[in-house]
Amino acid sequence: MAKNYDSESIEVLSGLDPVRKRPGMYTDTSSPNHLIQEVLDNSIDEALAGHCSKIKVTLHKDGLISVIDDGRGMPVDIHPKHKVTGVELIMCKLHAGAKFSGEDYNFSGGLHGVGVSVVNALSEELSVEIKRDGYKFSMNFKGGEKTSDLKKIDEIGVRNTGTSISFIPDNQYFETIKIDKNNLKHLLKAKAVLCPGLTIEYFDEKKNEKIPWKYENGLISYLVESSEGIELLLEESISCNKSGDENELDFVLNWSAKPAKNLMNESYVNLIPTSQGGSHLNGFKSGLLDSVKEFCEFRNLIPKGLKITADDLIQHSTFVISSKLTNPQFAGQTKERLDSKDHQAFVSSSTKDILSIWFNQHTEEGEKLAELAIASAQARIKETKVVDRKKTFQGPALPGKLSDCNSTDLSETELFFVEGDSAGGSAKQSRERKFQAIMPLRGKILNTWDLESSEIIKSAEIQDIATAIGVNPGSSDIDSLRYGKICILADADSDGLHIATLLCALFLRHYKSLILAGHIFVAMPPLFRIDCAKEVFYALDEDEKDNIVKKLNKKTGRPKIDIQRFKGLGEMNPSQLRETVMDPKTRRLVKLTITSSDNVNSMMDLLLSKKNASARKEWLEKRGKIVNV
Structure with missing residues (x-):
């Protein structure tokens, strides 16, 4: 200094x-x-x-x-x-x-x-x-x-x-x-x-x-193509094309008649994908909610005391929104979220106008949509009551096995779900207590892929995870989130990969809002540490190690290179775990992201759905030798 x-x-x-x-x-x-x-x-x-x-x-x-x-x-x-x-x-x-x-x-x-x-x-x-x-x-x-x-x-x-x-x-x-x-x-x-x-x-x-x-009629054909295999509620998707002085809005919208896992929800601003949404998506939700409430109230469709939210409508929807505006204000250079407040009002009013006209012209389909929204709202309230009842009768607010951190600042706080008590103990010793929390998981958690959010909360392990995170399964309201980063940390053996897969399935199926907001990560413990003079490098696999060694060998003087291979998490001492997994300067975290191209839902269906046991067996027999399962 x-x-x-x-x-x-x-x-x-x-x-x-x-x-x-x-x-x-x-x-x-x-x-x-x-x-x-x-x-x-x-x-x-x-x-x-x-x-x-x-x-x-x-x-x-x-x-x-x-x-x-x-x-x-x-x-x-x-x-x-x-x-x-x-x-x-x-x-x-x-x-x-x-x-x-x-x-x-x-x-x-x-x-x-x-x-x-x-x-x-x-x-x-x-x-x-x-x-x-x-x-x-x-x-x-x-x-x-x-x-x-x-x-x-x-x-x-x-x-x-x-x-x-x-x-x-x-x-x-x-x-x-x-x-x-x-x-x-x-x-x-x-x-x-x-x-x-x-x-x-x-x-x-x-x-x-x-x-x-090349598409001449882009959005509608894109939605139909992406919804293949899904029973859609509306025979014809709702589409919008509206222009203002400095704004344009295009969207196409439909709903799944039955619960579906691979629904497409995409938003764009000036053709740039906005994975974290922003003003245009908020305006779309607001206009959608206002038009549905207006339709339901006029026909007295909503049961007394029930309140429908935008999330009840979005939950089973599939849509693509494309906004254009002359001076968009993005949250950062990566442009993942739009912060143009004026555009929100334009999108909201445009969406409501288009949908109000549609409801007047399609009353029968409108009532089907209202039934879907009401059912979603009732399921949400039922789920909330289950969570509240558990919180009332199950002692402390936070799980006893959670070693919490001191900070409450989401910009720095991290929660690690660690496989087993052994690795959990080492992780507790190697963490930075100020902003890193550790929660060991005993064995494999419940396979939640085929279950509704209201069902999985009955599992004590899932309830502990939900309480630690601060967000209920299935909720898109993440204001109560307790950590900025939620990290999955497991061994690279078959048991560890199984546990990591089950956790990924939990977050993908029931905490999609956390993934879209960029809060879910998978820790990637390196297999190798490479020392060369005073420099230290970490390699995730053999290929990466070979590339690093190749570059180091090109240096003048051919410096001595020492290579150490790491063992499982439970066999690492706290200092090794700190430098390879916990230390933000040397670790590697992979953010969990999803796009329509990933085909992740169909793969999860194949791996985890009880309905696909025979297809899974056939897939393993054919590809088990070439796929790391």
Whole structure:
């Protein structure tokens, strides 16, 4: 620590240094997927402005990722104030872009002006090719710094325009450089759905897999396609398309006639997925609730004393919402939540208007929907009474085996569900008591996948978990959540994987709101510790260990490398457990996320549903040798 705190202590980060210093403030560092999205969003903005008809995303064999569009091409002229080309300004300067004023782009997602510059900062290498004004230009970068000026490399037709960005993510900034291909393909498909007439092509060189998407009637066909195998309540989904001076709203909506696990609930702002919802989703729920209550009250359908909430309506719904607005305010650079309060009022009133008209024209289906909402509300109240009764008669508010933390600040508090008392004891000794809580689980918890939330709360183990978390199963109200991170910590053996699977099933089936809000994590204890001189590295598996060793061997002087393989959690001493699992500086936590592309519900059905015993046996017989079960 410096002895004196004066003006010399103040450090000013310039250029792209802030991104490299604190990458987590600018992107999702779990994988490079968000880097692809940042480049893609620029191309999408060109499509929204009417200047782009085709986008191609390629995953090359050598790890290179390229995004090519046929838009107008980045500006190549010299900026009058900054005296550098438009390309260099966009790639090397934070908060530089043409989307702040709204003159060049009516609707866009890249309003922070940091997207592609962040990609440049966090890439080993990046190259840009621009086709514009009858010429092809190129410029190259390494580690965010330019290695060549913008060059004119070819003469082409004046109408031949577009931008190509190719980059290799720098693995030092990411937990893994592996691309989540299913997630990427789902994103590309969704972008095509939300931008009718736009062709988006995905190409994986290694697998020689090529998938094009183009939708003329996007949302409705997308919902029908995603709801295959689900009995929908309405014969025709409700759809909306409404425009205002600075806002647009599109949505398609239906309900499952029977309880279903894999319902699609997706929201977008200017074609950017908002996994944590925000103003547009809140406005949608508000408008939906108001219209249903108005319909029910006019026909006197609601039993006396019963109050219907938005969650009662959303619980069995499947929908896609696409909002567009000129100046969206996102919660952060990853843009997972919209915070534009004015837009909420527009969405709410638009949703209510559309649905009120629909209810007047479809009274019979409207009454079926009302019955579904009333049944959901009654089940919710019944479940609450069960929980309240248990709290009244079962002694202390918190489980006795919970070793709680001192802090109540959700930005730092963590709860670890640990397999067994042995590992739980080590975890208690290795934790940071201020913000880390430990709760050991004895044996395997109840398989909750096929059960309703009102049933599982009768299990003492589930009741303890619910009480520790502070949220009831099935509830979307997470205001009483006691910890910012809820972490599953289990051994990598078959028993540990079984326990982790049961916990994941519990959260996916009955605590989906916590997953969507980004509160559920799985701890990934490393298998190896690698010491090289004074540096320490941790590797999750053999491949990661080999990659680290390979890089270390390239260093001058060929330093000595020591490798230690860790054993199970119960055999780790507290110091080993602290440095591999508990310490935020050295551990690895994987956030549990879900998208429609994951097919996670059908996989969980196969693994855990009692109805699929024969299919599960057949699957294990066929794939048991190649799948880690």
